[in-house]
Amino acid sequence: MIRLELSDQISKFRDEFKAWIKHNQPQKVSRGSSLEAFIEVGKSWQKKLSEGRFIGVHWPEEFGGRGLSLVEEAVIQEELVAASAPQILGLFGLTMVGPVLIQHGTPEQKSKYLKKILSGDEIWCQGFSEPNAGSDLANIKTTAEKVDGGFLVTGQKVWTSFAQVADHCFLIARTSSTGKKHEGLTYLLVPMSTKGIEVRPLKQISGEDEFNEVFFDKVFVPEENVVGSVGNGWKIAISTLMYERVVLTFSRHIQSEVALREMLQDRKSEFDSKLALTVATTCAVRALAYSHLLEYVEGKVPGPEGSMDKLFWSESFQEISKLALAIEGGSLSEEDSPAMLRYLYSRGRTIAAGTSEIQRGIIAERVLGLPRV
Numbered sequence: 128m129i130r131l132e133l134s135d136q137i138s139k140f141r142d143e144f145k146a147w148i149k150h151n152q153p154q155k156v157s158r159g160s161s162l163e164a165f166i167e168v169g170k171s172w173q174k175k176l177s178e179g180r181f182i183g184v185h186w187p188e189e190f191g192g193r194g195l196s197l198v199e200e201a202v203i204q205e206e207l208v209a210a211s212a213p214q215i216l217g218l219f220g221l222t223m224v225g226p227v228l229i230q231h232g233t234p235e236q237k238s239k240y241l242k243k244i245l246s247g248d249e250i251w252c253q254g255f256s257e258p259n260a261g262s263d264l265a266n267i268k269t270t271a272e273k274v275d276g277g278f279l280v281t282g283q284k285v286w287t288s289f290a291q292v293a294d295h296c297f298l299i300a301r302t303s304s305t306g307k308k309h310e311g312l313t314y315l316l317v318p319m320s321t322k323g324i325e326v327r328p329l330k331q332i333s334g335e336d337e338f339n340e341v342f343f344d345k346v347f348v349p350e351e352n353v354v355g356s357v358g359n360g361w362k363i364a365i366s367t368l369m370y371e372r373v374v375l376t377f378s379r380h381i382q383s384e385v386a387l388r389e390m391l392q393d394r395k396s397e398f399d400s401k402l403a404l405t406v407a408t409t410c411a412v413r414a415l416a417y418s419h420l421l422e423y424v425e426g427k428v429p430g431p432e433g434s435m436d437k438l439f440w441s442e443s444f445q446e447i448s449k450l451a452l453a454i455e456g457g458s459l460s461e462e463d464s465p466a467m468l469r470y471l472y473s474r475g476r477t478i479a480a481g482t483s484e485i486q487r488g489i490i491a492e493r494v495l496g497l498p499r500v
């Protein structure tokens with residue numbers, strides 16, 4: 128299928144990484160393993176990658192990266208999925224809070240956190256969503272009250288992936304309730320071991336408890352843990368989401384490709400026309416993402432076009448997963464089959480990181496320039 132080969136330099140980099148993976152085979156975590164086993168394998172795999180300097184390659188060298196472009200980062204994400212390597216445990220650090228600290232952090236924050244994000248020694252979770260603030264993120268109610276030397280954070284977050292294993296949480300909290308909703312928000316770095324934090328895992332239909340509710344009861348956060356300035360959290364939170372969309376796009380496309388390859392192996396002729404359409408859609412969606420990537424290489428800053436990549440990938444991935452289930456003949460009662468697990472996983476992809484409706488709104492207003500209704 129599609130391969131990202133823009134130049135000899137990129138091909139050389141891909142070959143180098145493939146050869147490295149061959150000699151550093153990732154350990155596999157079998158389904159049903161304990162959360163502890165999953166964390167242990169994930170951490171040791173990330174450490175290996177960071178020792179090989181194959182993580183955060185697009186970060187500047189002074190922060191542990193290689194100063195390469197997003198294309199090399201995309202190549203790494205593609206090859207990791209192709210090698211069935213475990214998911215990078217510190218993904219929120221790598222794709223969200225890390226880039227934010229590089230751009231907005233103080234020198235102390237950079238030296239305290241960035242290297243440990245790459246090595247996987249410290250895992251981060253994202254505390255944005257709340258029971259009444261998901262799509263409407265500016266509606267958050269968690270407060271950060273100013274006290275001597277810092278803030279007291281009180282409120283509830285929800286859908287907080289990996290909070291039960293995270294060392295830190297980056298969150299937004301309300302420091303002012305006057306003025307426009309998004310103007311009173313502040314971006315804070317909170318150690319998860321702080322007194323007053325309670326994490327309650329939420330069980331999903333797949334049996335996994337990937338995400339959690341997190342309760343904060345007068346949790347003290349020192350002043351030096353504010354990123355940017357007080358009241359500037361909205362802008363910083365939004366810049367985080369743009370980064371996430373770019374870096375994750377390419378591993379997502381390989382997930383689709385792996386699923387498609389499996390389907391082509393188990394091909395049943397009655398599904399041929401649907402399969403052909405799915406293959407064509409997948410190639411088109413991926414080609415669009417590559418065209419955006421080329422623009423970033425030429426210096427464009429990631430913007431609202433990332434919503435197109437996220438929307439088209441998540442919806443086509445759901446179609447692929449549904450078709451795979453039909454070909455396999457699986458049903459909800461056989462919830463342990465790989466096709467069923469993929470199908471269940473795919474359901475959340477049109478919600479996580481912004482729902483399809485929200486992406487369509489962004490595309491309409493900010494890409495197509497249509498008027499707001």
Ligand SMILES: Cc1cc2nc3c(=O)[nH]c(=O)nc-3n(C[C@H](O)[C@H](O)[C@H](O)COP(=O)(O)OP(=O)(O)OC[C@H]3O[C@@H](n4cnc5c(N)ncnc54)[C@H](O)[C@@H]3O)c2cc1C
Nearest residue numbers: 253254255256261262286287288475478479480481482484
């Ligand atoms: C697998 C998964 C992992 C997640 N991990 C995290 C995490 O680690 N940290 C975190 O902070 N959050 C996380 N989330 C939460 C996620 O960001 C929110 O679920 C998402 O933003 C939607 O918010 P909501 O659930 O409150 O739904 P709502 O915002 O209440 O939306 C409900 C429905 O209304 C629609 N809707 C809402 N507003 C509009 C509008 N303006 N126009 C049209 N339709 C609209 C939505 O599309 C949706 O269909 C995760 C979610 C999932 C599924």
